Amino acid sequence: MGRTSNPGMLAVTAGIAIAVLLVLLSATNVLTDGLGYKLAAVALAVATLIFIFYARANNVEKSGYGALVFIVAVALIIPALTITQQQQQASATANQYTQTLQNGAALFGQYCASCHGFQGQGLVGPQLNNNPTVNKFTTADLTRIISAGIPGDPANPTQLAMPAWSNAYGGSLTDDDISYLVALIQSSNPAYTKLNHLPNVNGFSYVLQSLTDPTQIAEYNQQLKGGSKPPASNFADLTKDTKVTIDAINSTSGFPYGWQAVGTQTADITIKVGTTVTWSNSSATVHNVYSGTGPSNITTAFPNSGIISPNVASSDYTYTFTKPGDYPYFCAIHPAMVGWITVVA
Numbered sequence: 001m002g003r004t005s006n007p008g009m010l011a012v013t014a015g016i017a018i019a020v021l022l023v024l025l026s027a028t029n030v031l032t033d034g035l036g037y038k039l040a041a042v043a044l045a046v047a048t049l050i051f052i053f054y055a056r057a058n059n060v061e062k063s064g065y066g067a068l069v070f071i072v073a074v075a076l077i078i079p080a081l082t083i084t085q086q087q088q089q090a091s092a093t094a095n096q097y098t099q100t101l102q103n104g105a106a107l108f109g110q111y112c113a114s115c116h117g118f119q120g121q122g123l124v125g126p127q128l129n130n131n132p133t134v135n136k137f138t139t140a141d142l143t144r145i146i147s148a149g150i151p152g153d154p155a156n157p158t159q160l161a162m163p164a165w166s167n168a169y170g171g172s173l174t175d176d177d178i179s180y181l182v183a184l185i186q187s188s189n190p191a192y193t194k195l196n197h198l199p200n201v202n203g204f205s206y207v208l209q210s211l212t213d214p215t216q217i218a219e220y221n222q223q224l225k226g227g228s229k230p231p232a233s234n235f236a237d238l239t240k241d242t243k244v245t246i247d248a249i250n251s252t253s254g255f256p257y258g259w260q261a262v263g264t265q266t267a268d269i270t271i272k273v274g275t276t277v278t279w280s281n282s283s284a285t286v287h288n289v290y291s292g293t294g295p296s297n298i299t300t301a302f303p304n305s306g307i308i309s310p311n312v313a314s315s316d317y318t319y320t321f322t323k324p325g326d327y328p329y330f331c332a333i334h335p336a337m338v339g340w341i342t343v344v345a
């Protein structure tokens, strides 16, 4: 009896082949949601039933080649199944964690940043970003504090030092929202993420990308720079040039537009007295140039520009700096676009 002409053995081999193919398709994510694994299990079960049926009918060699192939195939598929499923689970968990932090960051930007600062660095409320005191709180502590708020004056218990946020206490957040915020705060503590085998990502780094309102983004940048001069390492030295161009560009991270001095990677430059600066625009939208660090701090150090249109050289704005000093500038349409020019003698 030739093995290849045996319909039972052919069906068994085909079943195993289909199962292996399905596992491969699942492992490479061609088939998702575990569908491939379920179908593979069905194919294997059918192959097993056929095998048992034919083995009982004595139509295959019980201890022969066919049985061996079958056992080896099953032995290979089981660990392959477990390993790929574990990998998929691990990457799904990691994605879910990132999503949790992004949700927390978006909530934080809307509800908490006004008092705790956009980076959780602390303003009127305490620092929450990797604060040693806050790091000592358990998940239950943080959940309770954020949900129910913090009492202020004991003589006046309805006056809270920190508002209650849970909708169970009249706040605007759900229990899920609060769990995202707790995860966000905990992610800023490297000891916590290490202990819990979580990716070492500080969720506060997602706050900027969650902001859509230019005024909030300007506030974010202002808080980051403190409205003060960026560190010297941010500045490109252009003191050898007599003409400098600062271009409005589509930026790739954070806010969609930014300034960049041509030939550098930065909006902050050092030039010498007498240098002419031209602001041009190769971005996708209109901008202008105001003197100062933002809408709440417009100075008269140099005149404001008109509209600088994208790729219209005649609308570029030019100013020649004649006195040493620090000259912050920003776009009044997009206050998040801030840069600094230091003029030296």
Ligand code: HEC
Pocket: 108, 111, 112, 113, 114, 115, 116, 124, 125, 126, 128, 133, 134, 142, 145, 146, 150, 151, 152, 161, 162, 163, 165, 181
């Ligand atoms: C109106 C200002 C304000 C807002 C908005 C605010 N907080 Fe607070 N928060 C405070 C103040 C003030 C304290 C300190 C209260 C105290 O200890 O007396 C505080 C304390 C905390 C603490 C405890 C920190 C510690 O060291 O004791 C946590 C956690 C916290 N806030 C989380 C949040 C979260 C999350 C949000 C957003 C949902 C938020 N806060 C929004 C003002 C605010």
